[in-house]
Amino acid sequence: xxxxxxxxxxxxxxxxxxxxxxxxxxxxxxxxxxxxxxxxxxxxxxxxxxxxxxxxxxxxxxxxxxxxxxxxxxxxxxxxxxxxxxxxxxxxxxxxxxxxxxxxxxxxxxxxxxxxxxxxxxxxxxxxxxxxxxxxxxxxxxxxxxxxxxxxxxxxxxxxxxxxxxxxxxxxxxxxxxxxxxxxxxxxxxxxxxxxxxxxxxxxxxxxxxxxxxxxxxxxxxxxxxxxxxxxxxxxxxxxxxxxxxxxxxxxxxxxxxxxxxxxxxxxxxx
Amino acid sequence: xxxxxxxxxxxxxxxxxxxxxxxxxxxxxxxxxxxxxxxxxxxxxxxxxxxxxxxxxxxxxxxxxxxxxxxxxxxxxxxxxxxxxxxxxxxxxxxxxxxxxxxxxxxxxxxxxxxxxxxxxxxxxxxxxxxxxxxxxxxxxxxxxxxxx
Amino acid sequence: xxxxxxxxxxxxxxxxxxxxxxxxxxxxxxxxxxxxxxxxxxxxxxxxxxxxxxxxxxxxxxxxxxxxxxxxxxxxxxxxxxxxxxxxxxxxxxxxxxxxxxxx
Numbered sequence: 001x002x003x004x005x006x007x008x009x010x011x012x013x014x015x016x017x018x019x020x021x022x023x024x025x026x027x028x029x030x031x032x033x034x035x036x037x038x039x040x041x042x043x044x045x046x047x048x049x050x051x052x053x054x055x056x057x058x059x060x061x062x063x064x065x066x067x068x069x070x071x072x073x074x075x076x077x078x079x080x081x082x083x084x085x086x087x088x089x090x091x092x093x094x095x096x097x098x099x100x101x102x103x104x105x106x107x108x109x110x111x112x113x114x115x116x117x118x119x120x121x122x123x124x125x126x127x128x129x130x131x132x133x134x135x136x137x138x139x140x141x142x143x144x145x146x147x148x149x150x151x152x153x154x155x156x157x158x159x160x161x162x163x164x165x166x167x168x169x170x171x172x173x174x175x176x177x178x179x180x181x182x183x184x185x186x187x188x189x190x191x192x193x194x195x196x197x198x199x200x201x202x203x204x205x206x207x208x209x210x211x212x213x214x215x216x217x218x219x220x221x222x223x224x225x226x227x228x229x230x231x232x233x234x235x236x237x238x239x240x241x242x243x244x245x246x247x248x249x250x251x252x253x254x255x256x257x258x259x260x261x262x263x264x265x266x267x268x269x270x271x
Numbered sequence: 272x273x274x275x276x277x278x279x280x281x282x283x284x285x286x287x288x289x290x291x292x293x294x295x296x297x298x299x300x301x302x303x304x305x306x307x308x309x310x311x312x313x314x315x316x317x318x319x320x321x322x323x324x325x326x327x328x329x330x331x332x333x334x335x336x337x338x339x340x341x342x343x344x345x346x347x348x349x350x351x352x353x354x355x356x357x358x359x360x361x362x363x364x365x366x367x368x369x370x371x372x373x374x375x376x377x378x379x380x381x382x383x384x385x386x387x388x389x390x391x392x393x394x395x396x397x398x399x400x401x402x403x404x405x406x407x408x409x410x411x412x413x414x415x416x417x418x419x420x
Numbered sequence: 421x422x423x424x425x426x427x428x429x430x431x432x433x434x435x436x437x438x439x440x441x442x443x444x445x446x447x448x449x450x451x452x453x454x455x456x457x458x459x460x461x462x463x464x465x466x467x468x469x470x471x472x473x474x475x476x477x478x479x480x481x482x483x484x485x486x487x488x489x490x491x492x493x494x495x496x497x498x499x500x501x502x503x504x505x506x507x508x509x510x511x512x513x514x515x516x517x518x519x520x521x522x523x524x
Contacts, residue, residue: 036334039344045489217342271338383493
């Protein structure tokens, strides 16, 4: 191509330079977003939710007027250190695989004598008033800081749940024919400025499972995995799954198993 | 009159007098004019800081991109000798002045806080030392992340 | 309405004291609409005081431009284990809260 004048030549050089700059600029954007994420985590109010959760853990409630302090989250009655990192898992007394919120519900019903209806009346809260489940989740998850994620994977029911979770992850349905994999199944996908992690790959799943439940700065709300899964279905325009249903537990176990080995960082802070 | 002082004098609210008395005696009056200013220059004028000159000694540490404008982490340090106050402004906010921090001898001229940003904007940090003002600015891009969920 | 929980930690870092305080507060700008469409009135922290062994070290004027559930980090000159740090706030509706901790 013949360059007609020095002006054209300069323009060409500038365009060339810009073309080279584009990937570098994208990398810079990613770096700055990571810096944002690091700084909001360092200056996060998340501990306040953990404190409130601790109060609820110790609060006598229900017809039996007892606290949740004797609840067995898998490591023994009342043992909290490291318990969250071992969930979801199979529980013999319930003969069921359970995640944290499901297990809390079990203890509310069986220890405190509360009805399932009452205990699940308001499982997802808001910025003005977080739910019991959310606050308890913050506290209990916080007690697993630094502990490697190690959900149950050996019991036959745990294995079955993982397979169900995997099947659900890839199962397309609903008016948009979406599955989890539609957004979280391919490298390089993004929604606006959000990189979408490929959640069936360990490298992506690990940092995700290590930072839920989490405080969302965009709406000042503390959110749990049950909420996250529920909201994904809503966003896919599919019916929202029931709280503590087999489907949600299976998905949760599939994701956590995929992210196993990652040291839990404590309740996260996200955009 | 400062609204807080008015409430105090009226004895309103379920606030223990013993708790607030020290605050009202020592705390600086809330600068209504500066906080009510709708432009950064007007806010600076109300702060008496229109003389603010750029200075490398005032440093803003913040990400260049914020995933959400509801919480933008900002850290400000002043290396100007004798800094007694720091002010933080977000130029394009409806009310640019975010906060003012006055430091007694026992405090360092440093603060980290989370600010709200309505849109991409310059963030301004002003240090006050010896009656003069020193400024730093940094542009922070605000994006709307994800699925809105 | 009782003020929500507040937490503060004061630690020695390189000869100085770093004070990190977490506050529960809606920091309403007065521009937000509630689910019924009504404007939520302005409700934000206006003053934050940091005291060391009873003496004011930092006097802050704060506005609704600070994020909900504010987290502030301050630095104090020097400091010794056991020094008493107090952080208190007052908001535009006359509510307040305070918390105390010893330098760890």
